[in-house]
Amino acid sequence: MDKFSFLKPALDARAQQGRLRNLQPLLPLPQSRVLWQGRSLVNLSSNDFLGLSEHPLLATRAQEYLTRFGAGSRASRLVTGELPAFAELESRLATFKGKPAAAIFNSGFQANVTLPLLFAGANDLILMDKLIHHSLIQGALLAKAQVQRFRHNDLNHLEQLLSQANQKSYPRILLCTESVFSMDGDLADLPALQALADRYNAILLVDEAHATGVMGEQGQGLAQGADLVMGTFGKALGCFGAYLACPQLVKQHLINFGGGFIYSTALPPQVLGAIDAALELVPHLHAERAHLQAISAQLRQGAQGLGWDVGASQSQIIPLMAGSEDRALALMEHLREQGFWVSAIRPPTVEAGKSRLRVALNALITAEVVRDFLQALQGFRG
Ligand SMILES: *Cc1c(COP(=O)(O)O)cnc(C)c1O
Secondary structure, three states: OOOHHHHHHHHHHHHHHOOOOOOOEEEEEEOEEEOOOOEEEEEEOOOOOOOOOHHHHHHHHHHHHHHHHHHOOEEEHHHHOOOOOHHHHHHHHHHHHHOOEEEEOHHHHHHHHHHHHHHHHOOEEEEEEOOHHHHHHHHHHHHHHEEEOOOOOOHHHHHHHHHHHHHHHOOOEEEEEEEEOOOOOOEEOOHHHHHHHOOOOOOOEEEEOOOOOOOOOOOOOOOOOEEEEEEEEOOOOOOOOOOEOOOOOHHHHHHHHHHHHOOOEEOHHHHHHHHHHHHHHHHHHHHHHHHHHHHHHHHHHEEEEEEOOOOOOOOOEEEEEEHHHHHHHHHHHHHHHHHEEEEEEEEOOOOOOOOOOOOOOOOOOHHHHHHHHHHHHHHHOO
């Protein structure tokens, strides 16, 4: 008897729906290109929004740290993994994010499964935007709190849930949103959300995975006013890892009670070196941010002009709403033929009928490439 045969039906069902996920080897090439099956394509699905993964300063700083401190960090941060660079980076991050303290995590996923249960337990309530990232949903489940989802960016619905919660008098309410949403590229109304959180004595946690480095005058993101802000280094900062920006007391609590922070080997030196270089560069990348905004507007307007629905995108993430899965896949293949790699996003990642191509632009893409892309889009018959 095969012990694992119970896994087959779910996979077979996926395959029958044409939704089986597969890993695709892609060799990165310079200037946001990838080598796929012997062809060089423009990567329009990368989260490396500022092109920093290719920046020489990140590579040299990473090599420097690797040479000086070794390939691994040897233990968790509380044991012997606390390289002096952590404290220095966290202090810079706190200033960058406009918060009293910051803590570095190994990844955004790890931060998001660690954080909710620090603020909400079995008697508490967690309210989340309908489109919140999977990692925060997992974190909320671990907290064992009541979880309710409010309609995407619908503050009336949220207020309704908050006032109902008020009557039930939960000891604590945690409210979770993203500042730039990962699949739709639209923005949350953070001042209004914080005002609601304050009125109902809820704690607001904002995920800035897609805003860090890109949004704000210095790339600091959009959530300065929020109670708690997390974000990642794996996207616009071009390397790996994540952070929480928070009050000192919260950091103390995290270091003492945050399982995902305590019981995991610290980030390796070379990653800290790359983060160090990225944090040095990001505040000055005004031209890159302006260019990214400009090509994003160019692509949105161009696509809309061709009749495409781009949702409520206001950022470098631009969905091309295809509707059915078949249409999304056909468009993906058409664009690949034309030299562009864009991933189709289908259920269960998005709702049925909301299959799309998720274009994610980065500062290495030129206006000419966007023009060529729009031309390729125009040639799609489907
Ligand atoms: C990518 C992402 C994460 C996970 O971050 P990693 O560092 O890649 O684990 C969390 N939240 C959002 C919104 C993301 O887009």
